[in-house]
Amino acid sequence: MVLVASLLVGLVILAVAFLVVLREARSLEAEPTPPVFNIDEAFEWVVEHVPDEVAATLTPDDVYRILSFQTEFFALRGVAVNGSSVRPADGVVIGVTEAVEHVMERATATGDSYLPEQVLPVVEVLLAYLQEIGAVGPAAGRAITRRGRGAGDRSPRDT
Numbered sequence: 001m002v003l004v005a006s007l008l009v010g011l012v013i014l015a016v017a018f019l020v021v022l023r024e025a026r027s028l029e030a031e032p033t034p035p036v037f038n039i040d041e042a043f044e045w046v047v048e049h050v051p052d053e054v055a056a057t058l059t060p061d062d063v064y065r066i067l068s069f070q071t072e073f074f075a076l077r078g079v080a081v082n083g084s085s086v087r088p089a090d091g092v093v094i095g096v097t098e099a100v101e102h103v104m105e106r107a108t109a110t111g112d113s114y115l116p117e118q119v120l121p122v123v124e125v126l127l128a129y130l131q132e133i134g135a136v137g138p139a140a141g142r143a144i145t146r147r148g149r150g151a152g153d154r155s156p157r158d159t
Contacts, residue, residue, distance in 0.1 A: 035135040043067055045129045046122060054121040058114075065112060066103055066122045073102040099123045 043064050050063065077094060103119045130136040
């Protein structure tokens, strides 16, 4: 009798454990995998997509340096995480102007000199890359379209 009762208790415990594992597996399955930013992959993408008139004025090292300063800016603003940190809150807004100013200040501090007209397109292309991989949403107040640009979205260069 004790053996039968022990067997039943063991089966109930296994059934409960199975249900808990199944529930957790389903919840993990429903949650999308967070995008992973790799600066080397971003660099390749940005170099391919930066406008030719800007690419003609920057070396690949310049582009990488600008990207490094921009990702540093994201970390300072608390929107970049390294996988062990808590994910940033939804709704964080980063201004392109702020990012360009940070890159310009950091470049000057390290002895490099860039024009805003060189930095802005690199910053915009990196933001487009981040949108492409799903790391950021569209510009605040704009609906994203199939092409990845906001409906009616214009670049600051277009104004």
